[in-house]
Structure formats: structure tokens, C-alpha cells
Amino acid sequence: MSESFRLRAEEALLPSIVALLIALILGDVLILMFGESPAHVYSRMIEGAWGNPYGFAQVLYKTTTLTFAGLGIALALRAGLFNIGAEGQLAAGAFGAAIVGISLPAGTPGLVAVPLCLLGAAAGGLLTGGLPGVLKAKFGAHEVIVTIMLNFVVLALLNWLIVERLRTADTLHTPEINAGAVPRLSEFIPAFHGSAANVTFFFAIAAAIWCWWYLFRTPGGYALRATGLQPDAAEYSGIRVGRVWIKAMALGGMLAALGGTNFVLGYKHYYEDGFTGGSGFLAIAVAIVGRNHPFGVVIAAFFFATLSQGGLAIHALVPKQMVEVLQGIVILAMAAAVPEVQRALRSARKVVAA
Amino acid sequence: MSAHPIRMAGIDKSFGPVRANRAASLDVAPGEIHALVGENGAGKSTLMKILGGLVEPDAGTVEVNGRDVTGWSTSDAIANGVGVVHQHFMLVPTLTVAENVVLGNEPRRGMLFDRTRALTDVNALIQKTGLVVPADRRVSELSVGEAQRVEILKTLYRGAKILILDEPTAVLSPPDVRELWTVLRKLRDDGGTIVLITHRLDEVIDISDTITVMRAGATVGRMTTSETTPAEIAKAMVGRDVALSVPGRETISGPGATADRPSSAAGALLLEVRDLSVSDSRRIRVVDGVTFSIRAGEVLGIAGVEGNGQTEIVEAIAGLRDIAAGSVVVSGHDVTRATVKDRRAAGIAHVPEDRHRRGLILEYSIAENLVLGAQDEFSKRGSLDGARIDAHAREQIAKFDVRPSTPAPAARTLSGGNQQKVVIAREMGRSFTVLLAAQPTRGVDVGAIEFIHRQIREARDAGKAILLVSAELNEVLALADTVAVMYRGKFAVTMPASDATPEVLGPYMTGGNSRDAA
Secondary structure, X not given: OHHHHHXXXXXXXXXXXXXXHHHHHHHHHHHHHOOOOHHHHHHHHHHHHXXXXXXXXXXXXXHHXXXXXXXXXXXXXXXXXXXXXXXXXXXXXXXXXXXXXXXXXXXXXXXXXHHHHHHHHHHHHHHHHHHHHHHHHHHOOOHHXXXXXXXXHHHHHHHHHHHHHHOOOOOOEOOOOOOOOOOEHHHOOHHHOOOOOEOHHHHHHHHHHHHHHHHHHOHHHHHHHXXXXXXXXXXXXXXXXXXXXXXXXXXXXHXXXXXXXXXXXXXXXXXXXXXXXXXXXXXXHHHHXXXXXXXXXXXXXXXXXXXXXXXXXXXXXXXXXXXXXXXXXXXXXXXXXXXXXXXXXXXXXXXXXX | OOOOOEEEEEEEEEEOOEEEEEEXXXXXXXXXXXXXXXXXXXXXXXXXXXXXXXXXXXXXXXXXXXXXOOXXXXXXXXXXXXXXXXXXXXXXXXXXXXXXXXXXXXXXXXXXEOHHHHHHHHHHHHHHHOOOOOOOOEHHHOOHHHHHHHHHHHHHHOOOOEEEEEOHHHHOOXXXXXXXXXXXXXXXXXXXXXXXXXXXXXXXXXXXXXXXXXXXXXXXXXXXXXXXXXXXXXXXXXXXXXXXXXXXXXXXXXXXXXXXXXXXXXXXXXXXXXEEEEEOOOOOEEEEEEEEEEEOOEEEEXXXXXOOOHHHHHHHHHOOOXXXXXXXXXXOEXXXXXXXXHHHHOOEEEEOOOXXXXXXXXXXXXXXXXXXXXXXXXXXXXXXXXXXXXXXXXHHHHHOOOOOOOOOOEHHHOOHHHHHHHHXXXXXXXXXXXXXXXXXXXXXXXXXXXXXXXXXXXXXXXXXXXXXXXXXXXXXXXXXXXXXXXEOOEEEEEEEXXXXXXXXXXXXXXXXXXXXXX
């Protein structure tokens, strides 16, 4: 029993670890090409990300968005669907939260306002995630194409709404919300002063725990994973595959959308055009490196957030694109490592068993 | 040209745990039409893929025209005149017939595609071969028969002298089939060599000169068509290995069992199927107006060569395929349009023919697989009830003798027989009235076969209605009360099992008697 657990853990973790090692080595080569010492650059990165309270808090801020978006992608992937729409879903969620926050009267107590804003965000995700799900289930439209294209539609639509309807003069953002703002972590830990990290970080952790519970402890999650693993067997057992697809995309969209509250409720208190900055795409890597496991997603989000924050500290040494290249290498290495490592593990186990 | 065009010997090929070919051989003489027959999954297609260069063999040798070409590539194969016409067309629908035929070897004028020459070349080829198709028509506007002629033309245009046709008649109407035979004979008489993959014996007798029979990945017979009979070929195709011994039906029920059994006639009608028709994705009727009913305590066995609609009839009753016409009634409830879940609630249990695709979630544990479809019932306040799932698993594992006898291992890690026992335990371990058992003992060991047969008999004795579909004629004869033979989507014959013998049923399985019947 514990033996099988160990094997399963090995199988789940090893590809990620191997991928990170490959990325590390290739990163070394790149750094050497710029005439710098890899040890120096990496220690600066770690220093910038974890070595001071502000940097660490910024890592937590970035982890929050990536966790939500990564969970949204991972949940859909568990149902066998590739949700590339997290970028648009993040924006739609942020916008939904902002609209609710702006509509509420000032002075609405947080206990009422925050849940309402979260609902507003979720509604944005329900629309942008649910629609591709419905199109997939009813017409067989491929979710990758639909979610990619929907990103453009959503971002353009929101841009139009901001410019034409909701803009505060001379900016590209909505007015500030009247209610629904959540405290920054610096209110509890003064050393985090100046960082955008806020209470939505705990929402993200709660979302990950909920995801884990849903996927692995409920009949709905059982049906969802069965659909992702073997749609024909799921159909055979009476699971309505189309409905599971719609549900997985809707839930995934909602989870990703909640990531938008990190910015709107916790940081700026308004929706700003272009705030996502590609987090929704980076979250695809988060989901993959996290092996579609909710807790893996949290860890991977923390890792990519560290990379991104640490990258700011090494601009003086290497070009700032270095971090993006490193991210790219991790993703490629991951893609290469997963099947390879697993196959190796399986054949090794066969040898042991024989 | 004394060397044999094709000589394959000792071919082994495995795909993961599946051994598609085991020491298979094929020997084709010059200028003959050679039929390669066997049931679905007998390894015919794999053998031809190896010949065509799509797949590399694990062991064995392939010789073409006397030259060892083992493990060559598809382009080598084409360059050396071996052409494969696949069962599923590989044509560009928006291009014309002529364009499709020359695709990959387009005639050029300078740097440009020479459309006029393509058309004249292809028309000349059509003239020569008798494969009549309008060369300037778009492929999307053609009938299936015409599209197939384009596939053959394409292969011939590339200079194929050895033509392999993979189940060419599956999509053709009878007149199209006759026309194809004419063309193939002409190609043979012009010096071509033809290998025809099929599992329809009437066709084999009609067209071939020599026959190679495959079963379970191995070559089990080679005969001259003029010296054999359909019955003999059928026996080689579906004949049972000596390893499997099914006790006769009189001995199996045990002392007194026959007397205790409720008489079939008295049992209530539990499954009624009327005029059931099912179409496949190509809109071909694969089940064509089948009517039958099964009473409590009765086993209806459907025999027949695989691919004659058995899969589709079971899946249509289970709710996995759209029913084009007709009705399905379970215990008086019409479930023709019901969901899979509702059909299960109405009393249908289903042992699917492919446990790896449908029957099991391979990555799920034994315990999780045992509640597949019933996951909602095994939950408490929104959460799966782990303790109950575990207890249920332990109980079923003991009752159905699943090994390893713990709930945790993934279904993927079990042997075929134990995987099937998990499926059987899930489907027969709950309450049901109608059992659909499709190939229930496929790929399982002798012990598991005995066990599964006993379960089916006990279910019958407990008053269930059972629809058994099996490619193993002996299995059908051993278990069924009534036997039907399916041929080309219809029941060619239905008779009490007491009257049925392999000799009586054989001709129906190969379509021999169906024409008189229809």
C-alpha cells in the first residue's frame, strides 16, 4: 500500500523535477554565454524573490493569479479538455468583480460585498468558460480553437467597454469599486509593506483545496476524471459526457476568473485594460508542471511566480528576456520529460515485478 | 519472374501487451488473387501493414519478388510496386478524380502542374483497367463505390504490381462488388498479384484462387479455393482451439437443475427488440430490421462472423448508438430513446466487448471501477463514501474471485481475466433483469472462462434474460437456449439451441443460406 503510494508519488513528481533540472542546466549554458556565473545569477534570483519580505510578498501576489488560472486549466484538463482561454477568463472575472464593486453602494459591509464581487467574477468565468463547453458538447467545436479565439473577443469587448462606456478620464481603467476591497497582507505583516499581496491569496489556497476535494472525493469529480481518462467508458457507464464537458469548462472558467479578483479586489480596486499581461497563458505551464493536481498547481504557481519576481533582480546581469527563455525551457523540458520518464518508470517496474 | 511476389515467414508483432501477429506467414504465388481471411482482430491488417511498410515486425522476414525487404518503409514499398488500398479512403474531397490519382506524382510542364496531361493519363488508365470513374469530377461528388475505384487507380498509377485491398467490399453494394471482381480478375490476367483481406466467405469463394486463414495472430491454414468449401474455411476461421473445453449443456446445469429451471415459455418477456435498425458513421445500415425477444430465464445467443452487426446491436440496446428505426422494450418500458443511465435503471446490465475501451477506467482502482456508473449511489452528503466503496469492493472481489484480492491496484495492472472479472462483478453484482454479454470471455484464460460461464448460467437460472454475443460458436452453443446467426445486419436464422450444430449454422454464418432465406 505505502509502496504503491511511493511509486505513484514518484511517477507524479519525477517528470516535473527532471524538467526543472533540464531547465536549470540549459539556463546555466545561457548564463555562461552572457559571461556571468550561473551560481551568482541564481543566488541573486533567489535573493530577490525570497531574500526579503517585499520580494516574497510579491511572489505570493503573483502566485495567487497563477494558482486560480492554473486550477481552471487543470480542472478542464482532468476532463480531457484544453482550456486556452484563461487569459480572457481572468479579464472577464476581473471585470465582473469590478462591475459588482462599482454598483454596490459605498459602505456595504465586506462580508456582503466580497462574496458578491466574487460571484461577479465567477459569472464572467461562467460565460467565457461555459460557452466553449456548450459549443464543444453540442456541435463538436474544438475547445482549443474556441477558447483561443474567445480570448480575443473578450479582451476586445472589454477594451471597447472601457473606452466607450466606463473610462475614468485619461486612463484605460474603470472607476474604483465602492465596496468589496480586501485587505493587503501588509496590514497583518508590516514587513510586506508596499507589496500588492492580499487576502485573495488565501482564497486561492481555499480554491485549490476545494478543487482537490471535488476532483478526488465527490461523484462529480469521479465522473469528470473518468470522462477525461476514457470518454468511451464514461459514456458506457451512463455518464453524460457532453454535460461533464460543459460543467468542467464552466467550473474551469469560473476558477480562472476568480484570479481576476487578486488585481481588482486586492490591489488596484479597478479593472484596467491589459492587466493580465499573459498570466492566463503562463498558467497553462503552471497546470502542466503541476501535473493537473490542485496542490501541484499551487507549487508550480509559486515556482513560476518566484521565477518572475526573481527575474527582476537579475536585469543588471543578463538581459531581462532571460526569465522568459527559462520559462520556455521549463515548459519544453516538461513536455519532453513527462512521457519519457513515465515510460522509463513503467518498464523499470515491470523488470522489478518479473 | 519465378520468385514469389510475396513471401512472409515467422512474423511476430506486438502492440504493448497485445500480440497482433505470432509466427504468421503468407505465401502468394505470381498472378493469383489471394484471399487473407480471419475474424476481426485475427491480425490480417497488421500483417498487411508490415508488408506495406507502415509497421515494422518484431521478428520474421518479408520477401517481395525474392528480395528480403524486412522492415522497409512505405516509400520503398510504393517504389517497388506494392500498393495498399485502405479500408478508409484517403482522398482529398475538394480535388478532382484525376488530381487525386496523380497526387504525389503530378505530371509537370516546367514548374507547373500539367492538368491536361493528368487528365489524359488518368483517362488512359481508366480505359486500360475498366475502373470507370468520371476523371474530371470532384471526389466529394462521388459514390462510395466510385471513391474506392479512385483509391485503386491511385495505387495503380504509382505502378503497383502487387495490390493489397483491405476489406474492399465493406462499403460496396452487390453490383459494385461484382464490378470490382471483374476489375480484379482483369488486373490478375494482366500479370498483377492481388491480396484481398476479408472475412466474408462467399466473396472468398467467388473471387480468390488461394486462401490463407488467420486466427489469433497466427496463420492457421492455406488452401486452394477450388478444393475447399465455405464450411471448411469457417471452421479454420472461428474454430476453437483445443485448449478450451466447454462442458456440454446437459452436464453443466448439475443434477436437478434442469427440472428446477422455470420453463422458458413461462417466463415473462423481459427484452423485446422490434425492427431495430442502426446506421454507422458512413450511413450504412449495419443492423437492418432485427426483431427478437428474450424471456426470463432464457439465453439468446447471437453467433456469426464478427463485423456483421453484432457490436452495433448490443450498443444500440445499451444506449451507446443511435437507433435509426425500431424499438427496444425492457420489462414493458420503452427505452428506445432513453439515456444509458435510464436504461441501466430499467434493468439492463452490459458486459461490453472491449473492456479496455469501454468496460474499465484503466487508471482507476479496482474499487473505483466496481462503482463505475453507480458513483452517485456510493456517496454521502455530496462526497464519495470511501468506506462503503472499499467494503463493496472487498465483498465483490471475494464473491467474484478477483486477483489481486485488494481494492487498491489500478485496473491497468490486472491480467485480462481479472479485468474481465471486475467488469462481470460490477455488472452482475447488482440488481438487473436483462444482461447484454458481448464477447464475455474474449482474451481470458480457461479458468476465468469457466467462471464467467457459470455466472451466466446462474443468472439465467435466477430468471434473468440474457443476450449473449460471441464469436466463439461453441460458447454460444454451450450457453444459449435459442441461437441466432447474424449475417450482414440481419438474423440469417433463429433456431432452438438443441437443433443447432456448427454444421447446421456454418452456412448461415457465411451467407450461404441467407439469399434463399431473404
